[in-house]
Amino acid sequence: MKKLVLIFASILLGITCINAQTYKTREATIAFNPNKDQAHKDYAAESKEATAVLKVETADVALLVPMKTFHFNNALLEEHFNENYLHTDKIPNATYKGKLIGFTKEMLAKDGVYKISSEGQVTLHGVTKTFKAPVKLEVKGKTAIFYCDFGVKAEDYSIDIPGIVKPKLADETPIQTVIKFQLN
Amino acid sequence: MKKLFLYTFLVMGVYAAQAQDDLLGGLVKEDAAVVKQNITSATFKSTRLINMQSVEMTGAGNLQFMISHHFGQIWQKNAGLQNVAQMFGLNAGVANTYLAVDYSPNKWLNLGAASTGNSQFEGWAKFRIIRQQTGKKNIPVTVDWFSSFHADATAGPSISDNAWNRFSYLNQLLVARKFNDNFSLQVMGSLIHNNINTYGVNNTNNTVSVGIGGRYKLTRKSAFTLEYSRQLNNYKNLIDETGTVYSYKPDLLSLGYDWDTGGHIFQFFISNTSMASNFTQLTTNNNKLTAFALGFNLNRSFGIKKVVKVAQ
DSSP: OHHHHHHHHHHHHHHHHHHSOEEEEEEEEEEEOOBSSTTOOTTOEEEEEEEEEEETTTTEEEEEEEGGGOEESSHHHHHHIIIIISOTTTOOEEEEEEEEETOOGGGGGSOEEEEEEEEEEEEETTEEEEEEEEEEEEEETTEEEEEEEEEEOGGGGTOOOOTTTGGGBOSSEEEEEEEEEEOO | OHHHHHHHHHHHHHHHHHHHHHHHHHHHHHHHHSOOEEEOOOSSSSSBSSSSBOSOOOOTTEEEEEEEEEEEESOOTTOTTHHHHTTTTTTSSOEEEEEEEEEEEETTEEEEEEEEETTEEEEEEEEEEEOOEEESSOBOOEEEEEEEEEEEOSOOSSTTSOGGGGEEEEEEEEEEEEOSSSEEEEEEEEEEEESOOOOOSSOOSEEEEEEEEEEEEOSSSEEEEEEEEEEOSSOSSEEOTTOOEEOOOOEEEEEEEEEEOSSEEEEEEEESOOOOSHHHHHHOOOOOTTOOEEEEEEEEEEEOSOOOOOOO
């Protein structure tokens, strides 16, 4: 009898696990413009192939960005980005693991714009640092879009910018992420 | 009953703690499971090895400007101190400038045009045939095809001089391999066809040349380069219009240093030729192997076709 109850409980547990709602997208967009003069977009790049996953019950988020998917207008710039700055052959991905603060699953059910934030850990160029930034959530019908703008300092992540290029770049590179989930 | 509650809570607790790690872990595992295509990039720093074309192509949608300059011989025998006065060939009155512009409409084609000095012009098409890659497909080398024509626009002997006589064609196969981050090697085979040639038993319209070259990266931004080409025919005991027998030197050796400043790539080299065009370098070289001359290549590329539209 005891064994039966134990088995029954484990199955119940299993069912609740399956019920945990998780949303995933493989087309999250990350864009950045490292120019000191933000009006000039010569060095700007963007990736439209980042993978993001959100677990609604626990407000956990994870993001995986394949660095080679960042494309620049100038092919030589892209080559330098991969070969000299980010060493993408050795460190192919950047990741984020964190929680959404102030997020409730009811937000996904009602159309609107919500101001929340996210806290977690970013791993870029093999270096992990704590992360905290405001997030804007826009829910409209069957889609939920998370917008997060934040700044990254190259030296924080051991990214070596040569002296000849440094004066042209901003001290803190602004990055914009747009993650769109399809709600079912 | 108590034990049952304890058991279920324990399991649930462990599950909750693992949840956050599992989320990223799941993505990482999924990413690792995908067999990717790793295309080798930057086999060389520039689209020119030293004098010859390298397998590198100007990026898709990018426009490249290149200046290639050859000076006079560094040390002329019997000229003594004059060599110093002429700054080892830099100020010797010999300066052959090659001005080129090229554009790649896509990833596998590059079109260019150049002026090689003395009313001579060249135009070319460079094709990327296969790219070195690992992962989904394993291909050990990058192979390019280079086709170029050379037009001689100097004032001709008479108005009735046939325009076709002024053209020469170069067709080249380039095969290169990036062995590791620091070392790349390239071999090339060239066929040069001159539409007109003086009649002579050893003279021919088609010249064949083979070459080998490589680069060794010294630092992230600099590299040492070496290039050697050997003409296989059409250089020994040729006859000109007056019946004089003459010969060319079949070897072309160059040693260079590449310096990448980010926006520009400077290539400084010594080469046993003062000529600016591959056509003359590979078929009518008068310098013997030790008669070196200084030269440099300078190129800059611009992103013309916008692939990134950053909204701000």
